Amino acid sequence: xxxxxxxxxxxxxxxxxxxxxxxxxxxxxxxxxxxxxxxxxxxxxxxxxxxxxxxxxxxxxxxxxxxxxxxxxxxxxxxxxxxxxxxxxxxxxxxxxxxxxxxxxxxxxxxxxxxxxxxxxxxxxxxxxxxxxxxxxxxxxxxxxxxxxxxxxxxxxxxxxxxxxxxxxxxxxxxxxxxxxxxxxxxxxxxxxxxxxxxxxxxxxxxxxxxxxxxxxxxxxxxxxxxxxxxxxxxxxxxxxxxxxxxxxxxxxxxx
Amino acid sequence: xxxxxxxxxxxxxxxxxxxxxxxxxxxxxxxxxxxxxxxxxxxxxxxxxxxxxxxxxxxxxxxxxxxxx
Numbered sequence: 001x002x003x004x005x006x007x008x009x010x011x012x013x014x015x016x017x018x019x020x021x022x023x024x025x026x027x028x029x030x031x032x033x034x035x036x037x038x039x040x041x042x043x044x045x046x047x048x049x050x051x052x053x054x055x056x057x058x059x060x061x062x063x064x065x066x067x068x069x070x071x072x073x074x075x076x077x078x079x080x081x082x083x084x085x086x087x088x089x090x091x092x093x094x095x096x097x098x099x100x101x102x103x104x105x106x107x108x109x110x111x112x113x114x115x116x117x118x119x120x121x122x123x124x125x126x127x128x129x130x131x132x133x134x135x136x137x138x139x140x141x142x143x144x145x146x147x148x149x150x151x152x153x154x155x156x157x158x159x160x161x162x163x164x165x166x167x168x169x170x171x172x173x174x175x176x177x178x179x180x181x182x183x184x185x186x187x188x189x190x191x192x193x194x195x196x197x198x199x200x201x202x203x204x205x206x207x208x209x210x211x212x213x214x215x216x217x218x219x220x221x222x223x224x225x226x227x228x229x230x231x232x233x234x235x236x237x238x239x240x241x242x243x244x245x246x247x248x249x250x251x252x253x254x255x256x
Numbered sequence: 257x258x259x260x261x262x263x264x265x266x267x268x269x270x271x272x273x274x275x276x277x278x279x280x281x282x283x284x285x286x287x288x289x290x291x292x293x294x295x296x297x298x299x300x301x302x303x304x305x306x307x308x309x310x311x312x313x314x315x316x317x318x319x320x321x322x323x324x325x
């Protein structure tokens with residue numbers, strides 16, 4: 001069974017999108033990327049150091065990877081839009097992970113600024129993938145603005161806390177059956193990824209859970225399997241939850 | 257030539273005179289591939305670097321890509 005994942009003008013066979021930050025070494029990152037099966041990775045836009053220490057980070061990525069630049073570190077729509085335009089100029093890609101942060105302690109998104117930036121960037125031809133709070137109404141507004149997908153958080157960035165509000169994801173899935181939903185941020189362990197996929201997410205974006213794992217490559221493989229397992233579970237249709245037991249073996253015919 | 261002062265990636269830099277953007281990257285030994293340049297908050301396309309003069313008081317950002325999530 002082919003279960004590909006389409007987004008804007010691209011089709012992916014992997015539903016796992018991973019980051020490129022926080023790895024112990026380039027070697028560890030490359031091994032993790034290969035083990036994850038991911039076909040798209042995020043990168044950050046940053047000032048070139050003026051002391052001559054600039055490295056060509058992109059050379060360390062598998063040339064087959066689709067690169068998704070982000071607007072990390074931006075605290076208002078204006079900075080995020082400028083960052084997106086710079087990323088497009090440098091890479092020649094319209095794809096942008098839009099991230100407008102509202103506060104440095106929680107790194108929770110500023111949804112209002114995110115929506116403002118999304119509206120402008122979509123008009124400028126960008127393929128905008130917005131990171132936002134797991135809120136149905138905001139998801140609708142971002143989709144109405146022309147985003148081809150929405151990326152609700154599971155938990156704060158880098159927290160590894162897992163899906164904090166499964167009901168919100170489930171409601172979003174049920175109320176927006178045709179939307180592409182990518183859970184972004186907060187996954188800590190494979191079961192978190194599986195839960196998000198079981199709830200109907202179309203894909204998962206993660207960085208820290210793999211990069212900070214003791215064995216990043218092995219964790220990357222575990223995440224790959226978890227995303228696939230969760231996806232299959234979702235497609236299979238889960239059994240109903242019951243408060244009381246329901247016997248699996250026939251009651252009638254048991255010896256007395 | 258009049259010495260000019262610019263702000264480059266947040267740092268004040270003095271230059272011996274007005275200079276084009278492509279020359280600026282060259283003189284400061286900054287990478288020119290897979291980078292983007294912003295002059296006073298507007299992106300300058302690569303093909304326009306040779307004809308874009310950096311002037312006194314300009315604010316310039318030169319960015320590249322780093323690891324991120």
